[in-house]
Amino acid sequence: MNLNIESGAEERGMQLQELEELRLDAYDLAMWYKEKTRMWHDKNLRKKELKVGQRVLLFQSRLKLMPGKLRSRWIGPYTIVAIRANGAVELQGSDPDSPSFMVNGHKVKPYRNGMEASVVDDIALLMPNSR
Known part of the structure; x- marks a missing residue:
């Protein structure tokens, strides 16, 4: 009976170690994903050109x-x-x-003033002959 308790404790310790390794892997993957997303966002940022009087x-x-x-x-x-x-x-x-x-x-x-909406050429669609 003493052997069974020791082997159970050892097995539980291994399970906890595996769980800790999975947690660390998930943390590393989350950090990698955040860094990749941040790099994509920074690459696609547009710089605003603001001037006095604008x-x-x-x-x-x-x-x-x-x-x-x-x-x-x-x-x-x-x-x-x-x-x-x-x-x-x-x-x-x-x-x-x-x-x-x-x-x-x-x-x-x-602010863009003077922006006008323009009408693009209208194309009339022909209705097919109904029977």
Whole structure:
């Protein structure tokens, strides 16, 4: 009976060792996946070219409290007054007397005015003869 307990304890120790190895392998694979995903994301990032005097739209992150899921989350346009070294952007409203405020540079995108929707050639589809 003493032999059975010792062999059971040894077998349980081996099972715990295998479980620990599986956990470490899963951790390594997760780290590898995160690194690969991060590299792909960084490779496909586009750098924003912001300049002083440029008009931009501001992302409104507090829109969740307002009803209407079809409302635009971009407000503005605002004019860039200054760009800081840490990525912050100083914005001013369309009125020159309005106070300026600082926002994160990731929350703005260039404003493109004069974008016009154009109609592409209409092609009339012929209806087949019905019998």
